[in-house]
Amino acid sequence: MKKNDFVTLTIEDIGVGGEGIGKAEGMTFFVKDAVVGDVIEARITKLKKNYGYARLMKIIKPSEKRKEAKCPVARQCGGCQIQEMDYKEQLKFKGRKVRNNLERIGGFESTLLDAVMEPICGMEEPFHYRNKAQYPIGTDRDGNPVAGFYAGRTHQIIPNTVCALGKEINTEVLNIVLGFMKEFHVTAYDEGTGTGLFRHVLIRSGFKTGEIMVCLIVNGTQIPHVETLTERLTKLPGMTSITMNINCENTNVIMGKEIRLLWGQEYITDYIGEIKYQISPLSFYQVNPVQTEVLYGLACEYAGLTGQETVWDLYCGIGTISLFLAQKAKQVYGVEIIPQAIEDARKNAEINGITNAEFYVGKAEEVLPDYYRKYEESNPGSRAHADVIVVDPPRKGCDETLLETMVNMEPDRIVYVSCDSATLARDLKYLCENGYELKKVRPADMFPMTVHVETVVLLSHKKPDGHINVKVEFGEGEGKVPLDNIAKRAEAYKPKERVTYKMIKEYIEAKYGFKVHTAYIAEVKRSLGLPMYDAPNAVEELKHPRKHPTVEKVEAIKDALKHFEVI
Numbered sequence: 001m002k003k004n005d006f007v008t009l010t011i012e013d014i015g016v017g018g019e020g021i022g023k024a025e026g027m028t029f030f031v032k033d034a035v036v037g038d039v040i041e042a043r044i045t046k047l048k049k050n051y052g053y054a055r056l057m058k059i060i061k062p063s064e065k066r067k068e069a070k071c072p073v074a075r076q077c078g079g080c081q082i083q084e085m086d087y088k089e090q091l092k093f094k095g096r097k098v099r100n101n102l103e104r105i106g107g108f109e110s111t112l113l114d115a116v117m118e119p120i121c122g123m124e125e126p127f128h129y130r131n132k133a134q135y136p137i138g139t140d141r142d143g144n145p146v147a148g149f150y151a152g153r154t155h156q157i158i159p160n161t162v163c164a165l166g167k168e169i170n171t172e173v174l175n176i177v178l179g180f181m182k183e184f185h186v187t188a189y190d191e192g193t194g195t196g197l198f199r200h201v202l203i204r205s206g207f208k209t210g211e212i213m214v215c216l217i218v219n220g221t222q223i224p225h226v227e228t229l230t231e232r233l234t235k236l237p238g239m240t241s242i243t244m245n246i247n248c249e250n251t252n253v254i255m256g257k258e259i260r261l262l263w264g265q266e267y268i269t270d271y272i273g274e275i276k277y278q279i280s281p282l283s284f285y286q287v288n289p290v291q292t293e294v295l296y297g298l299a300c301e302y303a304g305l306t307g308q309e310t311v312w313d314l315y316c317g318i319g320t321i322s323l324f325l326a327q328k329a330k331q332v333y334g335v336e337i338i339p340q341a342i343e344d345a346r347k348n349a350e351i352n353g354i355t356n357a358e359f360y361v362g363k364a365e366e367v368l369p370d371y372y373r374k375y376e377e378s379n380p381g382s383r384a385h386a387d388v389i390v391v392d393p394p395r396k397g398c399d400e401t402l403l404e405t406m407v408n409m410e411p412d413r414i415v416y417v418s419c420d421s422a423t424l425a426r427d428l429k430y431l432c433e434n435g436y437e438l439k440k441v442r443p444a445d446m447f448p449m450t451v452h453v454e455t456v457v458l459l460s461h462k463k464p465d466g467h468i469n470v471k472v473e474f475g476e477g478e479g480k481v482p483l484d485n486i487a488k489r490a491e492a493y494k495p496k497e498r499v500t501y502k503m504i505k506e507y508i509e510a511k512y513g514f515k516v517h518t519a520y521i522a523e524v525k526r527s528l529g530l531p532m533y534d535a536p537n538a539v540e541e542l543k544h545p546r547k548h549p550t551v552e553k554v555e556a557i558k559d560a561l562k563h564f565e566v567i
Ligand SMILES: C[S@@+](CC[C@H](N)C(=O)[O-])C[C@H]1O[C@@H](n2cnc3c(N)ncnc32)[C@H](O)[C@@H]1O
Pocket: 284, 285, 286, 314, 315, 316, 317, 318, 319, 320, 321, 335, 336, 337, 338, 341, 362, 363, 364, 365, 392, 393, 394, 419
């Protein structure tokens, strides 16, 4: 078997990235766009020792779980990964993914998960749910302006103005912008040369208000004939805000810092539940408004508020969960690293007349421990306490310093909202080893047609009924040995499994979904002052002399080293 050979596969499983998994001649193959139950012909694109990757060439017998993609470019576009999988199957896949991670990484027993896991909250209408779209603008071979999406893992634009996940109005906006560009010979930005004007079009829609925002991201400070463009756009129903964003940097970051108002107002308004939000082009705002209400509703239900509670909302963004909870709590404190988001949170509290929410800018893993320490210093003998702590961290999960402080604060309940069930499982393991009990787990599908899944978890504090200290000692007289010392000594003498680079790599790939180079592991080990006698061969390090691992990779490597008890 070699590269470019054709294989016939029956797809038996799904990988974490949504790819179909099938076997041929004892080898496991991962095939993008293949669905469980399909019998397919695939061409081998990459071969490793025991597994390989193959491209779907022909569906010999389609699975019953296969659905025709709604979008004509579903396979090329990087936005959706599983549009050809029946939606019910998508939900099963996501529920299983969360459960597997809790079992495998979190170490939770299957019987416990049977008891605490609630069915995934799916969508009734899993298309056209996104209230925000950012279309890159480019030029096709004939010199015409095009808008679309980047093909998976590239910056090649796949022209498509009809996205199955976006709002229908997006197509009308893009047709106006592209028509205008063609008519007035306005150029599209070219990443290679850094020339051309239009880079991206950002469109946002208020789900409850129907308000529309268009922001034109340009490589310059002027748009020729801009009045004609705005006049055409204002004819669209709901148009509320037209702005331009200046981004003249040679960067992959979509938005620049400066916003100029072209027409209407700088923001649109929308509601989550009863709470009103002002959303500007640069604001973070959840993209699936229907499921956001479901998610926050779950968080609120799990928080079990009666009006008497003090609640911390860590990683609060623009305070969406904080304000939702503030309606039912005595006091809410939100913490977020981005100052602009905290400004939005304060403004949103004000426009909703909410006075029991306070917001702090900073890293959750610094703000909460600081608060805890200062409280103890000024209230000797008593501890800072919270009734409920809610966390909604980014994909990398919570920092251990933060988890430690949370445990010290002994909240009655912790509500963990997560967008990555692998790091969620790791953090739950820590919390459950330190006094908490898993009570409820509910996945929610915020991003149908993609492999992503959110999860809301309720943990409650295990309250001991009382303590009895029992000290057991062996032997007689002077040389008595306490029982726990015997256990410690036995542990110290237990031969440790040798931790190889391969084990670290496999752990990271399974948990974080990305690969790390051996040289990166060596670099992190060296920076931690760890012995390098089992270091990889020097050749590998020399191949990449100037590259350094990203922060995300360093954290993943440290986590793996902790997992294997190297540090
Ligand atoms: C998944 S979002 C949650 C946002 C918010 N809860 C919501 O639902 O809109 C994670 C947030 O954490 C913030 N963040 C990232 N690292 C952080 C840190 N170390 N401390 C505090 N906030 C952080 C990000 O800026 C982002 O707003």
